[in-house]
Amino acid sequence: MSLIVQKFGGSSVADAESIKRVAKRIVETRKAGNEVVVAVSAMGDTTDDLLDLAQQVTPIPSGRELDMLLTAGERISMALLAMAIRSMGVEARSYTGSQAGMITDAQHGKARIVDVTPGRIREALDQGAIAIVAGFQGFNRSTGDITTLGRGGSDTTAVALAAALDADLCEIYTDVDGIFTADPRVVPLAKKLDRITSEEMLELAAAGSKVLHIRAVEYARRHGVSLHVRSSFNNNPGTLVVNPKEGETVEEPIIAGVAGDLSEGKITVVGVPDKPGKAAQIFRVxxxxxxxxxxxxxxxxxxxxxxxxxSFTLPKADGATVMQALEAERGDIQFAELQYDDQIGKLALVGAGMRTNAGVSAKLFTALFEAGINIEMISTSEIRISVVTRADTLNDALRVVHSAFDLDGDELAVVHAGTGR
Amino acid sequence: MSLIVQKFGGSSVADAESIKRVAKRIVETRKAGNEVVVAVSAMGDTTDDLLDLAQQVTPIPSGRELDMLLTAGERISMALLAMAIRSMGVEARSYTGSQAGMITDAQHGKARIVDVTPGRIREALDQGAIAIVAGFQGFNRSTGDITTLGRGGSDTTAVALAAALDADLCEIYTDVDGIFTADPRVVPLAKKLDRITSEEMLELAAAGSKVLHIRAVEYARRHGVSLHVRSSFNNNPGTLVVNPKEGETVEEPIIAGVAGDLSEGKITVVGVPDKPGKAAQIFRVxxxxxxxxxxxxxxxxxxxxxxxxxSFTLPKADGATVMQALEAERGDIQFAELQYDDQIGKLALVGAGMRTNAGVSAKLFTALFEAGINIEMISTSEIRISVVTRADTLNDALRVVHSAFDLDGDELAVVHAGTGR
Incomplete structure (x- = not known):
């Protein structure tokens, strides 16, 4: 008997019909002889609706109370999901983050998991029940208060439960078929990957791929949890995110995929005295x-x-704050000028095979040059090369690079409506 | 410094504006130098909306999961209320039933409070904060599961907290000005009572008065909690529900009020052998x-x-079940026939002064006779006389009796829109 943790996002449980569909899928997994634990997000737009309500009451809601408010969302979806499963004749019980033993630090809105004590979940499984756990939430032991894990929180809940319960597999159900070599909405010939290493997945997530949240991938990697990212709308196999063991030889394609990101801006500090310590001074600020x-x-x-x-890139949301902070230190740092540019695009090419394959950078730069796309910044890590281009050339750049590295598939990728959380 | 528990029902916190209005009221009570604990219901129609959702998922939801679902309602209202208060510069923290120490038995949907351990609430008060507690909910220690208290649950939460914290007063805010000598929608000259004993209030609630739930009144009476029932829409003094001490002489008006109830039906078991044990046999069934x-x-x-x-009266909702149960035992009980009548009205006249005032019954029957209203059943308790009439004569009966006992006021009662829970 295998233990499988399944995660369903908000778009998979948006209404009563979807909940019944998801319930059916969970019951099938149980009836195939597996123990099943489910992490579920709030229904559809519930979280945004609750945030709107909070905004109507006060522009700056207290973090503790906002977490109390938002956690009502998963409470609703998990109770409905448990009811739906029970109505199919299979025992199911829902548990809040606190009941499931998701212990976090006390940072409201972006709490980190510090321990998982899933005694009640283990007990439910031992009694033959399916355990439905609220995603995105936990509690802090010293304050006794409810916390939320922030964006991507439900993925992290699923992975943390899989690790704590020593699950055989963690399935992340989403509204796309898996991890693609590029975003199919931008690169129509993008191919679904059958397999990707968690290291590559981390770099793709860091580079703007939205399918899995970076925290969940980090957690899975650190705890050796295997992920299966797949669609909740069909039964196709998705993408396995694996953790090859140290020294294990894995036949890797050179490039796993290419990701684009339009959410960042660029700040340039112009005319900085070229003396030791100046860069450190800037980045301390x-x-x-x-x-x-x-x-x-x-x-x-x-x-x-x-x-x-x-020059450095940063999320556009932080642009104004950082510009102000630097401006305030102009006298100390002694720079001439600050420039802010929010019309940049970032392209990242990711692949574990890069390590042992020379010439990847050259091929990348050549492809962009031949397409007439200007490169403004370059940075490289062991398995990633990132370049900054003008924002309006990013999509062309993604298609050109995808082709240059022979990633194009034979048919158009299917793009589903909706986005997961 | 006094400790005041305030309860606000769903219609008082129906939207962001109402929540801010209620928050202002709570802050005023705090600034007047009182410690304040608030029990709050779910916003407006939230509970009904959640019940609808459950019905869409399954016609017979599990009790445990239904309680998990419904308790999301107060979680939302209490967090918003705490945010609103904090935005006014006053410290406030929300607590679930479980965090507030509302310990119940394990009967989902109609749990009874078995203990209240409000350690965290006391701590919040000691730190100068206002504590906002989710009404209607608790948890069971042995299962660790969340429970709900059923109809009138939020009133009961408020009273139970007031008792456990030894509060000086428990204010029940509602959408009417207090307890009236009769329902002002039926008897326009009904007067607001300044004061009523909990014993009388119990009888009125049992007789169909909807302002306070009978469980809350019982709890208040048993624990000596004084209630102040008042409107959340104005600052008028409401009605004090008091617990005169044993032997305390209180100047009581003979009659506190008159209540009507159209929610019951009548079953008559016809042709029962007049032998010892037959009644017992029927009521065991x-x-x-x-x-x-x-x-x-x-x-x-x-x-x-x-x-x-x-003959006996019972809620119409139970009519079919009881008729079937009796029919199944017809052979054993040996009755001739069963009759069911759901066109009855019940009128109850309540007053502690009845005990020492002869002639109340006679005056009641005379008033009804003179108005041409037929009496079908009569039952009396120490401080209540109930009669059953045809349903369509009940409202006339209420007005006639209200006048006959000199309860009519000099002006028309103000009736507010909306209903509390």
Whole structure:
């Protein structure tokens, strides 16, 4: 008997009909002889509706109370899902994050899981029941307060339960068929991957792929949980996200996929004195704002002036805050000027095979050059190459690169409506 | 410093605007130097909407899961209310029934409170915060499951908290100005009572008055909690429900009020052998169905046949079940026939002063006789006289009796829109 954890997102349980459809799928997994634990998100737009309500009451709601409010969403979906399963003659019980033992730190709105004590879930399984667990939520032991895990929280709940229960597999049901070599809405010939390493998946998620949340992938990687990302709308096999063991030889394609991201902006600090410690000074200021910066490029100093320029990318949402923070330190840092550019696109090429294959960068730059696409910044990691282009050339760049690395499939990818959480 | 428990029903927190209005009221009570604990119901129609959702998923939802689902309602209203209060610069924290220590038995949908351990509420008060508690819900210690208290649950939550915290007063905010001598929608000259004993209030609630739930009144009476029933739409003083101490002499008006009830039906068991044990046999059958019967009348036996008729009233919702249960035992009980009548009205006259005032019954029967209203059943308790009439004469009966006992006020009562829960 295998233990399978299944995660269903908000679009998979948007109304009573979808809930019954998902219930049927869960019951089939149980009847195939598996123990089943389910992590479920709030129905459809419930979370946004609750956020709207909070905004109507106060523009700056308390974090503790906002978490209390939002966790009502999964409470509704999980109870309905458990009812639906029971109406099919199979025992099912729903559990809040707190009842399921999802213990977190006390950071409301973006709590991190510090421990999982799924005693009641194990007990339910031992009694032959399916356990339905509220995604996205936990509780803090010292305050006794309810917390939420932030974006991607339900994926993380599923993975954390799979790890704590030593599950054989964690299935992430979503509204796409799996992980693709590129976003099929942008690159119509994108192919579904049968298999990807968690390391590659991490880089793709960091580079803007939205199918799996980066936290969930990190958690799965750290705890050796195998993920199966698949569609809740059909029975096709999806993509396995695997954790090859140290030293295990895996036949890898050179490139797993290419991802694009239009959510970032670029700040350039112009005319910085080319002296030791200046970069550190700048990024201390940036770090204090809490902004998550990504690529950093420092120009070679112009010998005549001993001044240099430093550029970095960051989420557009943090742009104004960081600009203000830097401006306030202009006297100390002694730069000449600040420039902000929110019309950039970021392309990332990811593949574990890059490590042992020279020439990947050259091939990438050549493909972009031949398509007449200008590269503004470059940064590389062990299994990723990222470049910044103008925003309006990003989609062309994605298609060109996808072709250049022979990722194009033979047929158009099927794109489903809706987006998961 | 006084400790005040306030209860707000669903119609008082129906939308963001109402929540802000209620928050303002709570903050005023706090700023007047009181410690404040609030019990709140789900917003407006939330509970009914959740019940609808459950019905769409399955016609017979599991009790455990239905309670999990419904408790999402108060979670939403209490979090929003706490946010609204905090936005006014006053510390407030929301607590689920479980966090507030509302411990119940395991009867889902109609759990009884077995203990209240409000440690976290006391702590919040000691730290100067207002505690907002989810009405209507609790949890069972042995199963660890969430429960709901059933109809009138939020009133009961408020009273139970007031008792456990030894509060000075429990204010029940509703959409009417207080307790009236009769329902102002039926008897326009009904007067608001400044004061009523909990004993009288119990009888009025049992007789169909909907303002306070009978369970809450019983709990208040047993634990000596003083209630103040008042409107959330104005600042008028409402009605105090008091618990005079044993032997305390209170100047009581003879009659507190008159209540009408159209929700009951009548079953008559015709031609029962007039032998010892037959009534017991009938009511054992009825008790097994769980139906809550009220008035019972046994006719004087007709000497010629040694047969008698037994009639009793019960909620219409239980009518079919009880009729079937009795029919199934016809052979054993040996009655001739069963009759069911759902066109009855029940009028109850309540007053602690009845005990020491002879002639109340006579005055009641005379008033009804003079108005041409036929009395079909009569039953009396120490401080209540109930009569059954035809349903379509009940409202006339209420007005006639209200006048006959000099309860009419000088002006028309103000009737507000909406109904509380």
């Amino acid at each position: 940036v770090a204090k704002t809490g902004a998550n910066i990504d690529m950093i490029v420092q120009n070679v100093s112009a010998a005549a002036t001993s001044l240099t320029d430093i | 009825v008790a097994k169905t769980g139906a809550n019967i009220d008035m019972i009348v046994q006719n004087v036996s007709a000497a010629a046949t040694s047969l008698t008729d037994i």
